[in-house]
Ligand SMILES: Nc1ncnc2c1ncn2[C@@H]1O[C@H](COP(=O)(O)OP(=O)(O)O)[C@@H](O)[C@H]1O
């Protein structure tokens with residue numbers, strides 16, 4: 403029984419497949435960055451912004467398909483545009499939400515037009531599926547090292563911003579009087595958020611990158627009371643989820659319809675939901 | 691008699707506002723404010739909601755540029771943030787109950803929150819934080835998650851945070867507004883003690899002057915953007931207050947309390963009537 407399960411989990415060929423190796427590397431860097439940036443996004447109340455950025459990116463990726471360039475550049479290009487716009491336009495949180503909501507609808511509309519062209523005029527009929535639900539096994543190997551570099555840049559930004567970012571999240575006036583350059587900090591964090599979300603969109607798909615951003619962070623925040631510990635736990639949850647999902651997705655090729663594995667993002671979402679509901683029910687019973 | 695060992699710089703004006711005016715659109719929020727505060731003075735900034743108290747603090751902090759007039763600290767004109775001299779405790783800080791910070795982490799941000807780079811723990815820093823936590827009597831809950839602490843406890847931490855930058859002037863915006871009477875008295879006593887021992891000038895905003903009567907060296911009474919400044923006896927009297935209110939008010943002193951009352955009850959001018967109003 404156990405051996406049967408292990409045989410399924412560690413299916414033949416799992417460790418030989420270069421696709422799986424690439425997926426594990428990509429998945430890991432994306433999970434680590436999302437977990438760390440996610441903690442700050444949740445603390446700053448920018449979880450919705452994170453989701454919007456992924457949708458912006460999806461339009462860019464659709465455009466990239468149309469132009470025949472790598473979708474990563476579509477994701478990041480449009481994400482930066484949207485992120486910087488959001489950062490400039492919205493003064494108050496409500497203003498930001500409204501502006502984001504309206505631009506978002508427009509962008510998704512534009513994206514649907516792009517995809518209409520892509521699916522009717524080209525052979526890339528799988529484009530919508532790839533963009534919205536991810537394609538970790540199909541990512542072009544040449545892009546892996548670029549992703550790793552960009553994720554390192556993002557993490558470096560976070561290390562630099564750590565304290566001013568925290569202080570300005572608690573109270574901007576306080577941060578300003580301490581001499582924190584608020585505009586710069588908020589703009590740099592927005593850039594970090596864009597890079598994180600768009601690269602995770604490349605892997606898990608635009609619709610589900612939010613889960614990777616917020617899921618591990620929310621779980622970790624619920625369980626810890628020190629930022630350092632929160633970040634470590636968030637990374638741990640993110641990595642475990644990602645690894646399990648990739649392995650399960652590879653194995654699922656043995657399930658119907660045989661030959662094609664289920665999407666990784668399905669497993670990511672399920673595992674996070676499972677984690678979160680268990681932790682939620684335990685922590686609410688006890689302390690609150 | 692002044693003690694000779696006292697340095698002369700302690701006698702200089704620490705904060706000076708000259709002809710400060712702030713206009714938002716058509717509305718004049720602050721009219722011609724002139725005042726000065728010396729080192730070590732405890733000053734109460736009293737006025738009804740919407741009087742312009744927070745606006746005045748924001749001018750002193752360099753957060754807003756006055757339409758007219760000059761503000762200077764230690765003789766240097768205020769332009770933008772000047773983090774070394776002024777400590778600040780904002781009016782309302784709503785901490786997320788789940789925010790993953792211990793009380794001491796919040797306080798430590800007062801020391802180096804503006805620095806870039808990942809914070810490395812070191813003994814000197816920990817010692818400084820412990821010291822200020824002790825000063826505000828918050829060591830008991832130093833390790834607890836800050837979001838779960840009571841309003842009074844959070845208020846003490848914010849004061850500790852502000853003290854860590856070694857300010858010469860401490861600005862507190864309505865630190866008493868969410869506290870019960872006992873915690874309010876504790877916070878006032880704490881601020882007064884710390885200010886005296888460290889020779890820090892304090893500007894504390896409140897809408898009721900009564901809890902502060904025994905600690906204030908000076909009072910600034912602000913109504914409709916106009917201020918009267920001086921000692922309690924100079925400022926809180928019928929003629930002075932009637933002038934800035936713009937109508938006749940009476941000052942009543944009963945049981946060591948001061949009440950400012952008028953016939954115009956519908957105006958939210960009197961602090962007692964303003965208590966239930968939210969700004
Ligand atoms: N940014 C702003 N724009 C326009 N009006 C403002 C602004 N900030 C404050 N005000 C107005 O200035 C007046 C004084 O506000 P404030 O200084 O916050 O009063 P207080 O702190 O004494 O309650 C209020 O009527 C408020 O509506």
Ligand SMILES: [Mg+2]
Pocket residue numbers: 743744745781863969
């Ligand atoms: Mg105010």
